[in-house]
Structures are given as C-alpha cells and as structure tokens.
Amino acid sequence: MPESQTAWTVIRPGNLIDAKGGPPASGQAVVVQGSTIHWVGASEAAEAPGGPLSSRTSYQTLDFPDATLLPGLIDAHTHTNMPGDGRSGEAVNLDDTDDTRLLRSARNVGLALASGVTTVCDCGAWHDTAFSLRQSVESGLVPGSRVLASGRPITVTGGHLWYMGAEADGIEGVRSQVRQLIKQRANFIKVAASGGSTSTSDPFRPSFTEPEMITLVEEAHNRGRPVAAHCRCTGAIKNALAAGVDMVLHCFFCESDGTYRFDHDTARRLADDGVWVNPTLHLGRTRRDLLRRKRDIEELTAEEQTRLETLEANDGPRLERCASLIDAGVRLIGGSDCGWGTYPFGDFQGELIAMADAGLAPMAAIIAGTRDSASAMGVSDRIGTIEPGKEADLLVVEGDPSRNVEDLRKVQAVFRAGVKAPGPVPGFHTNLSGGHT
Ligand SMILES: [Zn+2]
Incomplete structure (x- = not known):
C-alpha cells in the first residue's frame, strides 16, 4: 500500500467547525489516516493512553493555532x-x-x-x-x-x-x-x-x-x-x-x-x-x-x-x-x-x-x-462534515469564519482525501483584487 494510504496525521487547529450544526470548538484535534478521517476529539486525548495515536510510532502533527479547520x-x-x-x-x-x-x-x-x-x-x-x-x-x-x-x-x-x-x-x-x-x-x-x-x-x-x-x-x-x-x-x-x-x-x-x-x-x-x-x-x-x-x-x-x-x-x-x-x-x-x-x-x-x-x-x-x-447531492455519507469515517476533505482558514464569514477567503491549507493540495495557483488572487478579466 502506498505510504499516503497508511500515513497518520493529527491536525490541531485553534478552532474546529465540524459543520454538523453545533458551535465551533477550541482545543480539538482531527486524526487522519490515509484518505479518511479516523478520529475527532479533545486534543490532549489524541496522544493519551487509549487515544488513537497512543500506539503509533510515527505520525505527522500539523498545528494551526490561529486558524479554523472546517470541511472542504x-x-x-x-x-x-x-x-x-x-x-x-x-x-x-x-x-x-x-x-x-x-x-x-x-x-x-x-x-x-x-x-x-x-x-x-x-x-x-x-x-x-x-x-x-x-x-x-x-x-x-x-x-x-x-x-x-x-x-x-x-x-x-x-x-x-x-x-x-x-x-x-x-x-x-x-x-x-x-x-x-x-x-x-x-x-x-x-x-x-x-x-x-x-x-x-x-x-x-x-x-x-x-x-x-x-x-x-x-x-x-x-x-x-x-x-x-x-x-x-x-x-x-x-x-x-x-x-x-x-x-x-x-x-x-x-x-x-x-x-x-x-x-x-x-x-x-x-x-x-x-x-x-x-x-x-x-x-x-x-x-x-x-x-x-x-x-x-x-x-x-x-x-x-x-x-x-x-x-x-x-x-x-x-x-x-x-x-x-x-x-x-x-x-x-x-x-x-x-x-x-x-x-x-x-x-x-x-x-x-x-x-x-x-x-x-x-x-x-x-x-x-x-x-x-x-x-x-446525496453524498453526505462520504463528505460534507468532519466525522470519523468520512473522506479527509478539509480546509484551514485564518481567523474564525463563524464570526466573520469573509475569513473563508483566507485559505491556509486544503486537503483532499488527506492529501495537501498545492498552494493557490498564481493569478488566483488577481480574480479578487482586480486586473484579471
Ligand atoms: Zn448554471
């Protein structure tokens, strides 16, 4: 199996919006295995005994302390x-x-x-x-x-x-x-x-x-x-x-x-x-x-x-x-x-x-x-929220879009099926700020 399918990653954002309908939460972590969301819970519980990472010898940690993690x-x-x-x-x-x-x-x-x-x-x-x-x-x-x-x-x-x-x-x-x-x-x-x-x-x-x-x-x-x-x-x-x-x-x-x-x-x-x-x-x-x-x-x-x-x-x-x-x-x-x-x-x-x-x-x-x-679209069993078992389609934005919806434009990272997407394509921001038609 290719490494990307088995690799473990823990993402620790300042703020988590799981889009299930509840309020945003701080101090949360999302554990991704390969292309799938494996676990969502309190940050300290991820690595604690019995937590999803307790028996893992190697995994990647991504911290976004000033950002919000939400579904793609x-x-x-x-x-x-x-x-x-x-x-x-x-x-x-x-x-x-x-x-x-x-x-x-x-x-x-x-x-x-x-x-x-x-x-x-x-x-x-x-x-x-x-x-x-x-x-x-x-x-x-x-x-x-x-x-x-x-x-x-x-x-x-x-x-x-x-x-x-x-x-x-x-x-x-x-x-x-x-x-x-x-x-x-x-x-x-x-x-x-x-x-x-x-x-x-x-x-x-x-x-x-x-x-x-x-x-x-x-x-x-x-x-x-x-x-x-x-x-x-x-x-x-x-x-x-x-x-x-x-x-x-x-x-x-x-x-x-x-x-x-x-x-x-x-x-x-x-x-x-x-x-x-x-x-x-x-x-x-x-x-x-x-x-x-x-x-x-x-x-x-x-x-x-x-x-x-x-x-x-x-x-x-x-x-x-x-x-x-x-x-x-x-x-x-x-x-x-x-x-x-x-x-x-x-x-x-x-x-x-x-x-x-x-x-x-x-x-x-x-x-x-x-x-x-x-x-x-009839695909809510696979995508749309941050829940264990769903595809790891994730978006990290600066700030908190649940307070200021314009923060959705402040993209820091995007993951599709657990894989980090390349950064913004040159020219993309010109669409917003002028010049490009
Ligand atoms: Zn149309």
Missing part, C-alpha cells in the same frame, strides 16, 4: 467548461472544441481546489467532457477537486444549453436522455426547466411540461439520482415542485412578461417539501465588481456606466428576495454558477458571503456550502 467546501453549481471571462455559452459553443473545453475544466478544478473547494458539482457541460474530467481527476491524471457530474443538461429542442447535446421532447424523449446519462454514471440530473440566457430559449416560461418533468424525476429517482432544475420563472418552479425535484437553481419568481413577483405560496411549498434552493446571488456582483475595477483605471463607456448603475441598484432587491426565501423557511445550498458569466473559478466564497449578506448566519452559510450541498 462543496460548490453545488459550477460549469467547468466555461471560462468565467464574460464569454457567453453560445460563443464557447461556436469557438471552442470539446478538447479545449475539457482542458479548461482541468484548469478550473485545480483553481477550485486551491481555493478550498474540495468538491465541484458540474451542472452542465458539453457532450462527454464532464465525465472525462471526473475520470481524469479520479485516476489522478488531473489534480483538482472531486467532480460530481450531471453531464449534459436535459433541455427542450432549442432550450437553454441545447448546444451541450441533450435536447429532449416528450415523455419518451426525456426518459431516454435520463437513461443515457445514467448509463454514463451521471451523479445527478440537471434539467433546464425554463429557458435562460440561451438566445433561442425564453427564461420567463417553463420549457418542459409538467408530465415531462414528472417522468424525468421519476426516472432519475428510480436510479437514485437527485435532480437539479434551472428555474428562471415561477411557472418552472411550480412544474419542478409538482415533479418532486431535489434542487431548484436560481429560483427567480418571474412572470411570463418578465416582471418579478415574489410568490409566497410557492415559497412556502418549497419549504414544506424540503427542496434545496441555490439562489446564485454572487454572479451579478462579479459583473458589478469588474466594472467598478475598470472604472478605477479608466473611464467607462456610457453603456458600461448604465450597466454598472443597474447592477448596483439590483443588488439590494436580490438580497431581499433571498431574505424572503429564508423567512419562508426554505433550505438554501451554496452554488456559485462559476464559469458562467464573469464569475471565474476560485471564489465560491463570494456566494457564501452573499448568502450571509442576505441574512444567513455565518455558520448557516458555511453549512450551506458543506454539509447541505453534500446532502442535496
């Missing part, structure tokens, strides 16, 4: 094929090959891991690229975050993301696409329940009919796969609820004429049914922040100035809508949608911070990006 972050919503530099999905469809997209995915999962995200859920990639990515990470060919892949998102003919390769119409069409994806070991199913930014689609109307959605979810659940539904309008959210989806992405309460009207009954139903909602709050902020940085260096065009003003005016209402979901008792999960728009990989924390700005307590935001995203 799990980003429930990413697009690894995408550059996050403002190019649209349609442009990437026209200009790039699958080879280029796959190489970009490989780079993106490296950026994600270095930033503290130990698992990315790819919610829509071209053709077979997400499956190839997952295999390459699993085999060690590509260093990066674990990958949970939906593969091609299922969409109606000409619907949102049609160019990724899974158009389906009618009950039998939908059923066959789900079965094909499961044949390729999709970890979950992504469906475009409404249109989106794709020009041939309509974001303000449901795309699939209710019977099509019901068949899709039935077929996925029959094989133990959760379903994530992209919903940019109220009609799509209602169809998704009727079908029993597990996750609603975006969750915009828009009417068919594009006006926003918060639907309290539907929000209550989302809460009652325990559907996980991913509000994608930070995506608009990345665009706003890019324009602000540009304004610091040069004059904005009149069009850019107007765009910036709109984005600035939208931020408050977006947070208030999310606050209304929280008030209704809806369970939120963290998902950045990074790769899309102007949101590059490497700052999933931005979404968790935005969720805290919308009203989640910092600890609740942390849990939304660890334990709860694992539960939504």
